Amino acid sequence: MSEAIQKKEIKCLSIEELKADLKEMGEKPFRAGQIFKWLHEAVESFDEMTNLSKELRAKLSERYELTVPICVRKQVSQVDGTRKYLWQMRGGDCVESVLMRYEHGNTVCVSTQVGCRMGCKFCASGLFGLKRHLSAGEILDEVLFIQKESGEPVSNIVLMGTGEPLDNYENVLKFLHLVSCPGGIQIGQRHISLSTSGLADKIELLANEKLQITLSISLHAPDDESRSSIMPVDKRYPVARLMQACAYYFDTTGRRISYEYMMARGKTDRPWQAEKLASLLRGRPAHVNLIPLNPVKESPLQPSSRDTVRKFQQILERHGVTATVRRKLGPDIDAACGQLRRRTLEEGEIIQ
Template identity: 50%
Template sequence: MKNILDLDTEELKLWMEQNKEKSFRAKQIFQWIYKGIFDFKLMKNIPIGTIDKLEKEFYIDIPKVVTKLVSKDEDTIKFLFAYRDGNLIESVVMKYKHGNSICVSTQVGCRMGCKFCASTIEGMVRNLSSGEILSQILKAQEEIGERISNVVLMGSGEPLDNYENVIKFIKEINKSDGFNIGQRHITLSTCGIVPKIKELAQEKLQITLAISLHAPNDTLRRQVMPIANKYSISEILDMCKYYINMTNRRVSFEYALVKGFNDGIEQAKELSNTLRGMLCHVNLIPVNEIKENSLKKSSSDNILKFKNILCESGIETTIRREMGADIDAACGQLRRHYLNN
């Protein structure tokens, strides 16, 4: 049997035709699923004979909620989801005045080895299918009773290490008869797999590309990000410029500030010189402290000084609002705690 969410409308139309069913049923079925109906028998305008065929061929893989944590201010909800095979992933819903955002996972675990991330500690188990990524939104919407309007691919996993499934997912949630989430409301975060950034640029999508940079030079970056041993910052920046030229979209650089490591005035000036003149934005992130390493959060004073140096160089810079620290909202923390207990 197959997860019907892994099919797009055209693929399900083809299946309908091959099984002597009317092709328009495909659109009807997905309309029901996007309304939160996850049982073929409850799809009222689908003939019983069609439902029987669907049930023999497909299942609707909606994950089960293992744990649901709500922050004290109720602005952040973290879910630990379980799929049919027992694998666990995390999704985080963040409530803003402009709408609800969800941070989705793209892999079970991660093989990138970044030292500040808990999701990579035990390595990667497997990729998520496009339907499994999509189902995180469906389940989250059911749980909160509200629409998701923004998606960030920043959960467990490296999105560009699961390229085909991620691209299919992005195109599906963008469709007008699906979630109808505009591409400019979708952000994809990568640690910097240069060849895949080039492929992404050639898709000419209007999503936001976010690069997990976290250091102003290769020497520092190699200490916390193994990917830096394969691709230099200059190679990543060259490919970012290619992405900008292909899409006319600015690139966002994620920079987790670690006390005494990359948060000094010298590093701020070096980063300013590196990025000056690019169509970009820097998102400063107070590092999430996890028990598996000794990385400590930079002081508020240092973060502000760092920001001011970048702004004075003409680089648009923001400090990410800390959300969900009281509920293990950092990537991979909740899954790891569950597995270890």
């Protein structure tokens, strides 16, 4: 094969796509299942695929790129065992992912982009802007190699790391199908949550896919004045338009939506905002996840007091809105999205 021909990323291919390629190569289609299984065991070389002939392994190496992320930095919480990873992907780009331990199993939080262009004021992920989208295979790598490095099985996935998943729609959709596909690690879609800052048109597009995932909306304020001041996306998709998309999502999929709400002192935590949020969600099957703010040094926003969070929660519950306070994991490590990558960039350990 000519070096001018760009190799395909093999982990981005479904079993059916692998079968089609193998047929074109003159190989038996059943080999696709074997290859797919090896890929989901996080092999680092085609030579590890020992039930394939040397000839086939050579063909695969010539035709495909096998992505292998490198762990640049790892932090382990001494409080709860949460692990935060900084992975170097192809081209030298670095992204974060997190392994969180719960009673019901291990959850991995994955990134979907290198950087982010949403510009939310409370998040470190977008401080350097968006560099590029991650491929479906690269997102999958975060799950596979955390499972390999930790030696622990992953049962749940949240797409809540660096990047806006719906801004990388096609690759994220492909990842969701790959990670839940029989023959691989097969994490069921009901064990996957996708968090979006509110790209209303993409939410409606996602609804039409009728997946079994949980959709989480990063709402963070119930009114346009407050929300647009911390989330620029609100200027393009105001609260009313976002809620219209959410209604369409529920009507189309029948799946309850979770609303993430960041508690920032004097900005999003006032009683009238709790009342407005309750009014906004009245009659909607919804769950509100109140999130204590992780401070970012470039942002003036500060976390709400425990008492303020409790009173906010009580107002919602009084109006019949289910609300819980997210437990803070990994308090002794760079817990917030983008903080570890940002600190490593500032220290000059990686250049991007």
